[in-house]
Amino acid sequence: MSFEYTADEQERVQVAGFLGIQLDPIGHADLAVVVILSIVYFVDILAVCFLLWNRNFPPLKSKYPILMSSCMLALFVWFLGDLVLKSHVHVRGKQLSDCMLFCVWMRVLFGNFMVSALITIRSYALYCIFRRNRAYRGTRLYVSVGVVVLVAVTFILVTYLLPRSETVEYIEVIQMCNMSYMYRALVQGLLWLTWIGFAIINFRLRNITSSFNESLEMGVACACVFVLLTFNTIILYTHPLYPTSKVLRVTETLTSHVIANFLWWFIMYNSMYNCAFRRQTYLAEWKNKLVRDGLQKQYQISRTDPFSSTMLSVDSNHSAKMVTLHRDMSEVYGYHHRMSFSRSSVNKQSDQAHSQHTSQRRLWTGGAACGGANSDGTSSNPRASALSEGDNLADDILVEESSNNVILFSPQRAVVRPLNTLENISSATTIHDGTLESRRHSDTRGLSPK
Template identity: 25%
Template sequence: MFELKATLRNAVGIFNSQEERIAALEKIFKMHVHPVGKIDTLVIGLSSAIFGVTFIFMVIAWSKYKYRPIRAKNLPLTTCMFFSGIMWFVGDIPMNGHVLLEGPWRLCKFWNVWVRVLFCFIYTMVLFSRCYALDRVFNQNKPTSGWAYYAPSVLLFAFIIIYSIVTQAMPDKLTIGYREDYELCTTTDGYVIVTLTMLWANWLIIIAMMYRLRNIQSTFNEFYEFLCISFFGIAAMVKTNVVHYTHKKYPYVIGYRVAETIGDVIIINGIILLIIGYPVVMSIIRPREYEREWLLRLRTDGLQDMYEANLNLRAEGPLHYSRMSASIPNQMEKAMSEDNINDDSLFGIHGFGHPIDNGDSAGVNSGYLPTEGMSATTSRTPRNRNMREFDNSSVNSADTIDEAAKARRIL
């Protein structure tokens, strides 16, 4: 009996070479199995290089953290996304079949549940948190602080951890496990369906949040950025669903496993570069000019108070509203023509900001947003409010009207 068992085990599990193993798997699956080889090494190297490029952007962004267009991108959350993306990729390496499942790579449940799936969820959770912060400021007119702000992200993270713990506690035959006799990882249809359904739910929530942010005014209008992110998210889910349902043994086919891994890497890094890429490039090639334009749009769009109160984007200088003097447009033109300009000397000019209302927790009802009792003829946009105040203070003389026209061109 012992000799028979040993013979059977040697036939299907303990292989003398990888060629024997591949031949056995092809017989079992009735398909051509591609062994791990140079292409897999190339995929790992290329993916690492892409992450390296993103890492360079992250380092530059942190080195220029005081640069306000970069700070507005919420670097701590973006960094968390980057770290989660790296771990997601590390989990892809064994689960997509790019290495032989030997040594620590044999821990299929660990690499899939606690590395790939967990950090894929965390990546989307951080993206949700970033959208929710903007929604709190611009749609709800509430501060980015307190339990009401942190609760959704905390609950989502707790749900992800609980799901991972439950999956780990369940028997391998119901979720995912390592088959020592075939030296491969196996997953059940039920586990795959539940996990993909949860990922779909996460992305649909993020897309709904992004849709709510479609009307953010021009300075921080990230709607087109969000459209691209939504496209990446939907593409990731469609790709994963197609691969899992059309070829369940995709880790053994070189084309499928390469497409799955490279697709994930492009999506992970593409979203992060969409968020920080442009301001980082601008901070290198034309830093002062870009920040100057960025701050001018911020002031004229009436979003100064919201960002200063909620996202710690201080623009030094007086912010109290006063009637514009006749010399201000000339001051602005002179300031913008100077090479060695101090940004705050331009954007601290009276007439381009309102004081934050200390009695308002969000600091957003200080003259920029419509309030109760506003007349029907009053413009409801911050830009028009500023221009109307400007007009009222600029009609006393022909010279003043002339300078008002100049200011309109600047605005």
């Protein structure tokens, strides 16, 4: 494939001029676009391989690695479609002149629309988690994916039912693919509706409580996309044959793919960089931040279980175990399930618990006690301070001065475990309410440390 001004290319330019079309020949500027973006997408594909290989690394898993990998592959397919639609390469021969394949299937459906749909699905997943407090799986997953598939199938059916002259056709004399005005409106309308849906979801995500700037990511994505979509729409309607202009086709292609790649890397860069170069340190920092923010449930800590092999450093003097406690049990021990706990809290709540329950209802693990008090009635948790009531189902951190144990309580359901063996269980274990009744009737026995 030549990028020189050959005799065939000169003839193509002359034929276009005879038809009243000013056609810039395919040249070194187009070659530069192909080379630059090919290098970019080569790096991107390597990044996708790295992402998939490390997809179970908790900070990366929280970014939806399968979805984001699919998004990057869709960007690459979009790039291949652009090479043909915008005439960066010579569009001749049976394969390259198949405008329906390159322009409709690759550039529009599995390119533009797929990228738009995947980013919108990611935004909806965040909405389910942070606004609806529901996991993105089951019905929510199937319905959202089903809507995308339904829209895609409808678009393809409409495309094939319309006459070829009303969709995309190959102009043989100048070796170009061209979309009709009506079909351009259909494509742009599809993309605008998708991104408007994304913007609505993103608006609902504003000011969410998250640990890793998800609302900022979606806000930047929204701004980038609407700038790009507005630019593309203006070009399409002010210069219907913009691929004939070297400046316009090069500018449009580079702008589209630079912004699209920036969007992807803005979401993924920090986690991928730290996974590659600061893996264990970053994982510890990531866990600590979730504990401080009380967002283990939202980031699916219980499913990925990053606590299973490490002790979590909460501050310079204490390590931590995470134990999730059923909400009924938390109420028995004086901890309301709607409370939001700060890292330094416990003394006030421990005193409240002690005033409501006898000393026989203390929960021990090693030297750490839940609601414990000394014989003179003072709290056994001198390091703790205030406890504030909030809206999040967050974790309580109980600190005993004489011990290195820190117990985190989260109001979630769990498996059956005896309460007096907490010190021996996995650091991501939960306690079931099945043990609750026996504890409710142990008014005289209580629980003693091992």
